[in-house]
Amino acid sequence: MGRSPCCEKAHTNKGAWTKEEDQRLINYIRTHGEGCWRSLPKAAGLLRCGKSCRLRWINYLRPDLKRGNFTEEEDDLIIKLHSLLGNKWSLIAGRLPGRTDNEIKNYWNTHIKRKLISRGIDPQTHRPLNSAAATTTTTPSAKTCLDFRNSTSKENTPDNICIPKIVNSSSLDDTKCNSSTTEESLPPPQEEKKATFAIDLELSIGLPFQSNCTKSGFLNSSSSAESKAVFDFLRPQVKVEAAAAATPSTAAVVAKAMCLCNWQLGLQKGQMCSKCQPFNGLFRCY
DNA sequence: AAATGCGACAACCGCAGTCAC
DNA sequence: CGTGACTGCGGTTGTCGCATT
Numbered sequence: 001m002g003r004s005p006c007c008e009k010a011h012t013n014k015g016a017w018t019k020e021e022d023q024r025l026i027n028y029i030r031t032h033g034e035g036c037w038r039s040l041p042k043a044a045g046l047l048r049c050g051k052s053c054r055l056r057w058i059n060y061l062r063p064d065l066k067r068g069n070f071t072e073e074e075d076d077l078i079i080k081l082h083s084l085l086g087n088k089w090s091l092i093a094g095r096l097p098g099r100t101d102n103e104i105k106n107y108w109n110t111h112i113k114r115k116l117i118s119r120g121i122d123p124q125t126h127r128p129l130n131s132a133a134a135t136t137t138t139t140p141s142a143k144t145c146l147d148f149r150n151s152t153s154k155e156n157t158p159d160n161i162c163i164p165k166i167v168n169s170s171s172l173d174d175t176k177c178n179s180s181t182t183e184e185s186l187p188p189p190q191e192e193k194k195a196t197f198a199i200d201l202e203l204s205i206g207l208p209f210q211s212n213c214t215k216s217g218f219l220n221s222s223s224s225a226e227s228k229a230v231f232d233f234l235r236p237q238v239k240v241e242a243a244a245a246a247t248p249s250t251a252a253v254v255a256k257a258m259c260l261c262n263w264q265l266g267l268q269k270g271q272m273c274s275k276c277q278p279f280n281g282l283f284r285c286y
Numbered sequence: 287a288a289a290t291g292c293g294a295c296a297a298c299c300g301c302a303g304t305c306a307c
Numbered sequence: 308c309g310t311g312a313c314t315g316c317g318g319t320t321g322t323c324g325c326a327t328t
Contacts (some may be wrong), residue, residue, distance in 0.1 A: 090315075109294095
């Protein structure tokens with residue numbers, strides 16, 4: 001037998017939350033912390049399902065939420081991340097401290113979509129609207145690369161936002177931004193060694209961030225696991241900083257897990273290529 | 287002043303992956 | 308090991324407030 005049912009839907013409130021409900025939820029989480037959403041409503045004296053409580057807390061009541069208008073920098077970052085990730089709102093939110101996936105999703109649908117369309121850009125493909133119809137099945141990320149050469153975490157950006165430089169493959173040497181998933185011909189494995197800085201998200205990177213390299217059987221993992229690792233990679237800033245704040249050695253352990261060469265050279269688990277050096281919390285070739 | 291339209295955003299729904307039993 | 312609950316995510320809907328007619 002499995003677990004007992006999540007909640008009695010027949011006896012739960014729906015719709016907008018009242019101030020009293022909010023206060024109960026806040027008080028409870030302040031005292032007991034997050035987690036165990038299933039039992040939370042009953043313990044907190046709320047006639048809500050746990051799922052609803054979780055959503056309310058994450059999207060509205062959390063004290064670290066940054067309310068108010070999005071800045072231009074946040075706008076740009078959302079657009080860039082969306083061009084890379086598509087509708088992976090939680091991942092995008094992970095790069096925007098104080099913003100929630102729901103908030104970003106709504107903002108995208110109500111503001112940015114329109115903004116892009118008014119600029120003649122297809123919000124889904126991030127290509128000019130005229131050419132969007134002409135292109136085939138190429139995904140938005142298929143030709144977009146992250147360029148870590150000049151990535152900064154502070155320059156011209158709000159605190160804690162780290163923006164890899166985003167480049168289109170058209171502006172790069174092909175050798176720097178190969179993609180095995182596009183209609184382009186596949187390069188031989190050796191050729192991939194040349195792809196040292198510009199990283200094709202569809203193919204090249206994806207790291208099980210919290211794990212050490214020995215746990216990273218990702219090279220042989222399923223495609224979904226790989227793509228999850230790719231997305232996990234895009235979350236690391238907070239974790240790296242947290243680890244660095246804990247102890248330098250912790251940060252080193254975390255950083256060691258980030259040998260980008262593994263992904264492009266096909267090294268086996270735990271192997272670090274001879275040219276690896278630390279860079280922005282990652283290890284990669286120079 | 288009332289009716290209508292529209293934008294913004296909170297909340298819900300359903301699905302998939304994970305994990306406890 | 309199979310079943311089913313839990314959790315988190317993305318898509319969609321509902322509701323509210325403001326602007327326009």
